Amino acid sequence: MMHLTLHVWRQKNASDAGELVTYDAPxxxxxxxxLEMLDVVNESLIVKGEDPIAFDHxxxxxxxxxxxxxxxxxxxxxxxxxxxxxxxxxxxxxGDAITIEPWRAHAFPVxxxxxxxxxxxxxxxxSGGYISAPTGTAPDANATPIPKTTADKVFDAAACIxxxxxxxxxxxxxxxxxxxxxxxxxxxxxxxxxxRYPRVxxxxxxxxxxxxxxxxxxxxxxxxxxxxxxxDFIAFMNRDYIKAxxxx
Amino acid sequence: xxxxxxxxxxxxxxKWDNHRFDMKLVNPANKRKFSVIIVGSGLAGASAASSxxxxxxxxxxxxxxxxxxxxxxxxxxxxxxxxxxYRNDGDSIYxxxxxxxxxxxxxxxxxNVYRLAQVSVNIIDQCVAQGVPFAREYGGMLDNRSFGGAxxxxxxxxxxxxxxxLLLGAYSSLSRQIGLGNVEMxxxxxxxxxxxxxxxxxxxxxxxxxxxxIESHVADAVVLATGGYGNVFYLSTNAKGSNVTAIWRAYxxxxxxxxxxxxxxxxxxxxxxxxxxxxxxxxxxxxxxxGRIWVPKKAEDTRAPGQIPEDERDYxxxxxxxxxxxxxxxxxxxxxxxxxxxxxxxxxxxxxxxxLDFADSIDRLGxxxxxxxxxxxxxxxxxxxDENPYERPMRIFPxxxxxxxxxxxxxxxxxxIKGLFVIGEANFSDHxxxxxxxSALMQxxxxxxxxxxxxxxxxxxxxxxxxxxTDHADVKQVEVEATDxxxxxxxxxxRRTVDSFHKELGKTMWDYCGMARNKEGxxxxxxxxxxxxxxxxxxxxxxxxxxxxxxxxxxxxxxxDFLEFGELMCRDALVREESCGGHFREEYQTDEGEALRxxxxxxxxxxxxxxxxxxxxxxxxxxxxxxxxxxxxxxxK
Numbered sequence: 001m002m003h004l005t006l007h008v009w010r011q012k013n014a015s016d017a018g019e020l021v022t023y024d025a026p027x028x029x030x031x032x033x034x035l036e037m038l039d040v041v042n043e044s045l046i047v048k049g050e051d052p053i054a055f056d057h058x059x060x061x062x063x064x065x066x067x068x069x070x071x072x073x074x075x076x077x078x079x080x081x082x083x084x085x086x087x088x089x090x091x092x093x094x095g096d097a098i099t100i101e102p103w104r105a106h107a108f109p110v111x112x113x114x115x116x117x118x119x120x121x122x123x124x125x126x127s128g129g130y131i132s133a134p135t136g137t138a139p140d141a142n143a144t145p146i147p148k149t150t151a152d153k154v155f156d157a158a159a160c161i162x163x164x165x166x167x168x169x170x171x172x173x174x175x176x177x178x179x180x181x182x183x184x185x186x187x188x189x190x191x192x193x194x195x196r197y198p199r200v201x202x203x204x205x206x207x208x209x210x211x212x213x214x215x216x217x218x219x220x221x222x223x224x225x226x227x228x229x230x231x232d233f234i235a236f237m238n239r240d241y242i243k244a245x246x247x248x
Numbered sequence: 249x250x251x252x253x254x255x256x257x258x259x260x261x262x263k264w265d266n267h268r269f270d271m272k273l274v275n276p277a278n279k280r281k282f283s284v285i286i287v288g289s290g291l292a293g294a295s296a297a298s299s300x301x302x303x304x305x306x307x308x309x310x311x312x313x314x315x316x317x318x319x320x321x322x323x324x325x326x327x328x329x330x331x332x333x334y335r336n337d338g339d340s341i342y343x344x345x346x347x348x349x350x351x352x353x354x355x356x357x358x359x360n361v362y363r364l365a366q367v368s369v370n371i372i373d374q375c376v377a378q379g380v381p382f383a384r385e386y387g388g389m390l391d392n393r394s395f396g397g398a399x400x401x402x403x404x405x406x407x408x409x410x411x412x413x414l415l416l417g418a419y420s421s422l423s424r425q426i427g428l429g430n431v432e433m434x435x436x437x438x439x440x441x442x443x444x445x446x447x448x449x450x451x452x453x454x455x456x457x458x459x460x461x462i463e464s465h466v467a468d469a470v471v472l473a474t475g476g477y478g479n480v481f482y483l484s485t486n487a488k489g490s491n492v493t494a495i496w497r498a499y500x501x502x503x504x505x506x507x508x509x510x511x512x513x514x515x516x517x518x519x520x521x522x523x524x525x526x527x528x529x530x531x532x533x534x535x536x537x538x539g540r541i542w543v544p545k546k547a548e549d550t551r552a553p554g555q556i557p558e559d560e561r562d563y564x565x566x567x568x569x570x571x572x573x574x575x576x577x578x579x580x581x582x583x584x585x586x587x588x589x590x591x592x593x594x595x596x597x598x599x600x601x602x603x604l605d606f607a608d609s610i611d612r613l614g615x616x617x618x619x620x621x622x623x624x625x626x627x628x629x630x631x632x633x634d635e636n637p638y639e640r641p642m643r644i645f646p647x648x649x650x651x652x653x654x655x656x657x658x659x660x661x662x663x664x665i666k667g668l669f670v671i672g673e674a675n676f677s678d679h680x681x682x683x684x685x686x687s688a689l690m691q692x693x694x695x696x697x698x699x700x701x702x703x704x705x706x707x708x709x710x711x712x713x714x715x716x717x718t719d720h721a722d723v724k725q726v727e728v729e730a731t732d733x734x735x736x737x738x739x740x741x742x743r744r745t746v747d748s749f750h751k752e753l754g755k756t757m758w759d760y761c762g763m764a765r766n767k768e769g770x771x772x773x774x775x776x777x778x779x780x781x782x783x784x785x786x787x788x789x790x791x792x793x794x795x796x797x798x799x800x801x802x803x804x805x806x807x808x809d810f811l812e813f814g815e816l817m818c819r820d821a822l823v824r825e826e827s828c829g830g831h832f833r834e835e836y837q838t839d840e841g842e843a844l845r846x847x848x849x850x851x852x853x854x855x856x857x858x859x860x861x862x863x864x865x866x867x868x869x870x871x872x873x874x875x876x877x878x879x880x881x882x883x884x885k
Contacts, residue, residue: 013796031521031634039526039747046745046800051792054799056314058487060527063412064318079631086631111458112797119435122315126427130420131379135299135697138370138377142334145388155381155406158413162317189379 002028002094006041008053009101011110018110020099030090034077035060035067037089038100054113062086062226065161068168069114070101075165075224083163083226103168107175107211118164120210121178127206128199129182131192144190157185159227169224172213177221179207180237181229187240197244204241249504249857251870254658255359260345260876264363267659268702272709279304282708283467285452287439287494289316291411291418291689292672293473295696298421301430303701305708308465309422310437310454312489312802317419320475320487321692324411325532327395327403328689330368335392339400341365347398348687349877351577352652352680353829353845355507355853358876359659360677367698368690372404374697378417382406393534395685403686408532408624414689418696437463438802439494440730442470442501442668445722448711449498449668453730457802460795462734464718464727468711469667469704472498473696476651476673478511480810480817481762482754484648485517485530491806492813495655495674503663504855504868506656506676508813509821512683512830513763514649515581518632519601528647529632531625533685536574536581538609538618539642541565543602547592553603553641564588571885579682579830579843582646586763589645596643605641646763650688652679652830653820656855656870660703661695664855667711669704671695676853681829734794737804742787746803749784753777753807753814761818766834770822774815781811816856816865823867826850840885847879 004025011018023045028037035057042052058066062083069084071077077087092098100114108116146154158181166177183200186192192199215234222231256267274282282305286297289311297309311319331344344365349356372390376382382404383391392401406413425431436457443451443466451466477492478484499505516536518529542563544556565584566573576584585602588594595601610618615638619626626637633643654676655663661677663670672692679687716723760773784807792798827836827843828850836844853870 032524036524036526058489059323126423130424133377134302138373141372141376148384148386151384158381
């Protein structure tokens with residue numbers, strides 16, 4: 001068992017100023033996941049009559065993208081390519097102090113404690129992150145062969161879980177990695193080519209309007225991404241965006 | 249209670265076509281006058297919401313997550329079945345239909361399953377058109393793999409993340425409709441109750457999970473796509489938020505609950521590591537293709553696996569089932585591991601685990617090959633357990649994974665409440681007593697893209713519109729009841745946390761209504777569950793405020809419903825005096841320990857009707873007729 005000290009961001013609601021509050025976590029098993037550690041702390045808070053720490057989570061398998069906190073200054077914590085729910089306490093050692101904060105970005109207002117509003121990401125998708133293929137209009141699935149190399153590359157982009165770590169890690173609070181992953185996924189496919197340029201234009205404009213920052217090549221996003229999505233997709237998106245603006 | 253499934257006439261191949269022609273259509277200009285509420289945004293909910301919106305209906309979609317993209321469909325790994333016959337290996341719609349009915353141990357409706365197999369081919373086309381990146385071969389054509397319970401390769405997949413890619417496909421369609429203003433999406437909203445007016449489902453009551461506001465919403469029809477109830481066991485592979493509340497509330501408003509005891513246990517999950525365990529993680533059962541399952545021959549053997557010599561190991565699946573070996577179906581493999589652990593031969597912490605050993609395959613195929621096939625799974629295992637499966641056998645144990653039971657629906661996917669439709673895992677319809685691998689994704693999308701949009705149109709075409717609004721007395725009444733319930737939960741102000749009750753319920757369900765069930769145990773659970781429920785309502789503690797984001801309160805409402813639902817599950821398991829699929833009653837097995845069905849008495853759907861707070865629910869039967877599939881005893885010897 002490990003004995004840890006936690007400094008956790010507590011904030012009642014969006015208008016509250018918020019502060020770091022220190023908690024003692026005396027019985028942490030190295031086999032616990034990071035979120036299970038928070039569960040145990042919360043159980044003890046409830047018994048004491050205090051409000052438990054609010055945090056988003058759901059599948060706890062690293063795929064739904066719900067969870068995400070800044071752990072000692074790093075999005076999702078110290079382990080590479082790992083979401084907070086898949087991070088285990090054996091990554092820490094007895095006596096450690098851990099600071100836990102919500103995603104911090106202009107476009108992600110805090111709702112409560114570690115819970116933030118990421119709906120701006122949904123609005124970026126709604127502005128063009130799709131192929132217009134109404135139900136029932138599809139040709140046979142094998143009608144258009146797609147080379148395996150393309151399909152694999154598309155998958156790499158499509159693996160994004162929409163957790164927002166890239167935004168949280170970026171000094172500019174940019175959503176370039178998120179947006180470019182979707183643009184690249186769809187624009188690299190023959191099915192997506194008809195809407196290629198309007199798509200990139202609309203998604204980039206929405207991204208800007210939502211208050212995300214711009215890319216200045218820190219590449220912190222790639223380092224924080226639990227699915228290891230490459231910044232190459234940002235270059236892809238920029239190329240398509242330029243072509244789209246020239247085309248008008 | 250009327251349990252007429254409304255199976256269309258004609259040959260099984262013609263039923264769906266005939267029905268589609270016979271159904272009334274809504275004039276395109278009138279569609280926008282009809283409003284539909286869809287609860288849930290997983291594969292079923294998102295595909296239904298986008299397809300309905302494309303048709304022109306006014307759609308409102310609700311989900312509890314912060315975004316519709318996070319529904320638990322996203323976690324499905326393996327794949328999606330479709331009768332494309334791209335392998336030219338003899339697959340057909342009829343074969344997929346046959347395999348599904350047989351795999352379900354003959355407890356599903358033939359006509360529904362046939363339709364599912366028919367539309368399965370359209371699903372793949374639709375998903376590819378949306379840009380879902382299925383695995384492909386070098387020639388650019390779609391790849392397939394084989395999956396348990398089938399002798400053909402009909403499973404389409406996207407690495408180990410098929411559910412994610414299909415859900416993101418449906419979510420993108422849904423997003424397009426949201427962007428166009430055709431769907432009003434309400435995330436972070438939880439359905440607390442169903443509004444029934446004059447015998448028809450007309451709306452829902454929701455709690456805004458951010459502000460705590462309780463709101464009423466009315467529509468011309470309501471669709472529940474709220475998933476399964478595996479979390480009644482506390483520990484399951486379901487997401488933490490998955491719950492029974494929406495379908496349980498509908499049940500208490502008059503919708504029949506069908507076969508609640510049919511639950512599926514998946515054999516290859518990572519074992520529990522301690523009291524803190526909050527959920528279980530599944531690993532694709534493809535691992536059983538190359539791993540050998542064993543435990544020590546003698547009980548309480550504490551040696552490390554490498555120290556146990558070959559002749560002191562029991563490869564129990566290979567011993568008991570020489571022809572199928574480690575590849576027996578899910579339920580058989582799960583029960584066999586329970587049996588060896590019951591004998592005290594389990595391994596790892598708590599002795600609830602068996603070894604899945606790759607040493608022989610690594611010797612035979614080389615480490616590179618094993619890495620190519622399973623590296624993502626091995627990495628996941630190592631991340632969670634801190635053990636290297638290339639060097640030390642994995643430890644696995646069965647876990648609750650999927651629930652075949654759910655709200656009863658007719659051929660149109662309408663429940664026993666008119667105007668209430670139920671799709672995806674939330675209904676009971678297609679998997680009988682056991683679901684085949686890669687069929688859950690197929691059913692969710694079949695219901696949402698290709699079945700519901702037609703059948704709900706037929707209902708709406710016959711539905712007389714009125715000016716019902718949220719001021720109606722019946723709506724207000726349900727809203728008051730939902731609000732009172734929240735206050736009552738807060739009013740208890742006891743000493744124990746919600747999770748402590750949930751864990752207690754889960755353990756009872758797992759011990760007595762889990763992998764193996766018997767009369768005594770179920771009777772015991774039926775005494776025990778009301779006790780836990782009573783203790784909950786006397787001693788639960790919820791801190792914080794109700795007009796706020798309050799995750800303890802959310803959990804409390806869901807656990808309160810699980811505490812009622814668990815009892816119905818046990819009741820259903822007790823009355824079904826046979827073993828079939830995921831329902832194994834120890835009293836009913838063959839001499840060889842296999843599930844023994846009783847087709848004379850139990851070839852039916854058990855549909856439960858709520859009879860009031862203090863009264864026992866009423867069990868109804870819908871008999872199942874098998875005209876095409878020949879009833880046989882499964883054998884994997």
